[in-house]
Amino acid sequence: MLGTVLSGDYPRSRLLTAILIAILAGLALAPFVFPGTRSLNVAAKILIFIVLVASYDLLLGYTGIVSFAHTMFFGIGGYGIGIAAAKLGPTWGSLALGGGIALVLAVALAFCIGLLSLRVKTIFFAMITLAVASFFLILASQLSWLTGGEDGLNYKLPGLLLPGTRLVEAPVLGVEITGRLVSYYIVFLAALALFLLLLRVVNSPFGKVLLSIRENEFRAEALGYRTVVYRTIANCLAAATAAAAGILYALWLRYTGPDTTLSFNIMIDILLMVVIGGMGTMYGAVLGATIFVLAQNYLQDLMKLASGAAQGIPLLPNLLHPDRWLLWLGVLFIVCVYYFPLGIVGRLRQKTSRPN
Amino acid sequence: MLALSGVNTHINLYHILQGVDLVVPRGELTMLLGRNGAGKTTTLRTIMGLWRASAGRIDLGGADIAGMATPSVAQLGVAYVPENMSIFAGLTVRENLLLAARERSFDESRLARIFKLFPAMQKFWNSLAGNLSGGQKQMLAISRAIVEPRRLLLIDEPTKGLAPAIIANMIEAFRELKLETTILLVEQNFNVARELGDSVAVMDSGRVVHSGRMADLARDEALQTRLLGLSLDSHQ
Numbered sequence: 063m064l065g066t067v068l069s070g071d072y073p074r075s076r077l078l079t080a081i082l083i084a085i086l087a088g089l090a091l092a093p094f095v096f097p098g099t100r101s102l103n104v105a106a107k108i109l110i111f112i113v114l115v116a117s118y119d120l121l122l123g124y125t126g127i128v129s130f131a132h133t134m135f136f137g138i139g140g141y142g143i144g145i146a147a148a149k150l151g152p153t154w155g156s157l158a159l160g161g162g163i164a165l166v167l168a169v170a171l172a173f174c175i176g177l178l179s180l181r182v183k184t185i186f187f188a189m190i191t192l193a194v195a196s197f198f199l200i201l202a203s204q205l206s207w208l209t210g211g212e213d214g215l216n217y218k219l220p221g222l223l224l225p226g227t228r229l230v231e232a233p234v235l236g237v238e239i240t241g242r243l244v245s246y247y248i249v250f251l252a253a254l255a256l257f258l259l260l261l262r263v264v265n266s267p268f269g270k271v272l273l274s275i276r277e278n279e280f281r282a283e284a285l286g287y288r289t290v291v292y293r294t295i296a297n298c299l300a301a302a303t304a305a306a307a308g309i310l311y312a313l314w315l316r317y318t319g320p321d322t323t324l325s326f327n328i329m330i331d332i333l334l335m336v337v338i339g340g341m342g343t344m345y346g347a348v349l350g351a352t353i354f355v356l357a358q359n360y361l362q363d364l365m366k367l368a369s370g371a372a373q374g375i376p377l378l379p380n381l382l383h384p385d386r387w388l389l390w391l392g393v394l395f396i397v398c399v400y401y402f403p404l405g406i407v408g409r410l411r412q413k414t415s416r417p418n
Numbered sequence: 419m420l421a422l423s424g425v426n427t428h429i430n431l432y433h434i435l436q437g438v439d440l441v442v443p444r445g446e447l448t449m450l451l452g453r454n455g456a457g458k459t460t461t462l463r464t465i466m467g468l469w470r471a472s473a474g475r476i477d478l479g480g481a482d483i484a485g486m487a488t489p490s491v492a493q494l495g496v497a498y499v500p501e502n503m504s505i506f507a508g509l510t511v512r513e514n515l516l517l518a519a520r521e522r523s524f525d526e527s528r529l530a531r532i533f534k535l536f537p538a539m540q541k542f543w544n545s546l547a548g549n550l551s552g553g554q555k556q557m558l559a560i561s562r563a564i565v566e567p568r569r570l571l572l573i574d575e576p577t578k579g580l581a582p583a584i585i586a587n588m589i590e591a592f593r594e595l596k597l598e599t600t601i602l603l604v605e606q607n608f609n610v611a612r613e614l615g616d617s618v619a620v621m622d623s624g625r626v627v628h629s630g631r632m633a634d635l636a637r638d639e640a641l642q643t644r645l646l647g648l649s650l651d652s653h654q
Contacts, residue, residue, distance in 0.1 A: 267522050274509065281500070281506070283487075284468070284488055
């Protein structure tokens, strides 16, 4: 049963299994265990970024494609919901229409970009994706009548998803059952389903062909595989999943703007999460996204505590001042990349693997 | 089975194959010999479509495959085993073989045959191919080529860098394989060539300079010296 759910791809490390179970339990019970708006926002962001990073891992880790257009697909999903909800009204029908159009558009664009890989490869392909993503970012900023420009779009959602909607009068385990909770569990279930779907894809025969293309494209061709077709399908799958993540983010935030979906800072964050977690492992996306989002949100608080505790020691309180959190985030990444060149998952699996 | 006539291949500015004429008879193991840089590997890669022939005809069972894309050539039943143990290191032995099985499932009888030829494949079935020894990687590369029935096997220096005991194992395997398929085998080791070859072609400077029966070449030391020794001297 578990083997079927995980597509036979077990974590293959006791420590990794324990960490993954802890993350899953933490995210599943977040509204009850970590009550509060901020912690619920962090949990939802972790869920959405797990999907986004896993979909990028399908490209980078499994197929060896370096693309900078991933946030563009994320943004297409977000704007699909945003524009539909803002222009057509907060109905389930408009959300379905917006989400559907976003998915189709993302796949169509990914197909066109994928076909370019017929002629250009590696760094040139990456440059083309960068150019297309830049064009899309400018487009979203300029078409303010449609996208809200730099300010983005604020919109309402159907009543069931609104924080003010109370589904049960009495609190359950001390938590009020509101539309916000419904939204969270929609995000949770959708993220879980999308992650397991990606796990299925990478462990299917199709996924093995992708791995062979990553290792050596000529050898894969010599076995009879049309690598361009496989790369294009991988590109379309990753784009559709990223757009789905964008749809979830838009549903959660009730806001879509360039900074939350299309920004290159998000692209860099995704790259870091993939590298920290471990490329070509899928589970790396879970660890990478969790560590990164937690660090982004709580490192400053942690440093404030540490700075207070270090009062009286020369230099240390200044070094640990919350304003220097980006410096320590950078140090954390350098340490991660230096000590875990295969990512955390790769390192944990390496530790437990035995020579034949 | 396979006939190359007047095949030319350019790699960037270099004119590597300069009119190769080669016939590989059906059901035979043809040895392709020659010094380093003679164009043997380029010939295999050109047949496979990995390098595009700039002129000439490559006839496979009556069809001209010159200019065909590599996957199309592979789908016609041509398997290529490049030199340097060309396996997918990040996949298991099973996954490596499954990639080569176009039906995505194994023919149990062929699998049993592979295990009989190379018992290490069964032993390390679920191990990562990257963890195998050099000889085992080569066995895996050859197993991948024969996991399905093929019309033609193109094998490039399979014994390069292997221990004598493993080379003996390889020779036995090729003896069995040539009973069921046509093979074009590039080899530097003349003893291996003598043991296995039915027919032979010797290349020098991008051309086939001799073709005939392997047994004749093996008997004629003067011819060996002229073809293989003389060619070396001329480039020193």
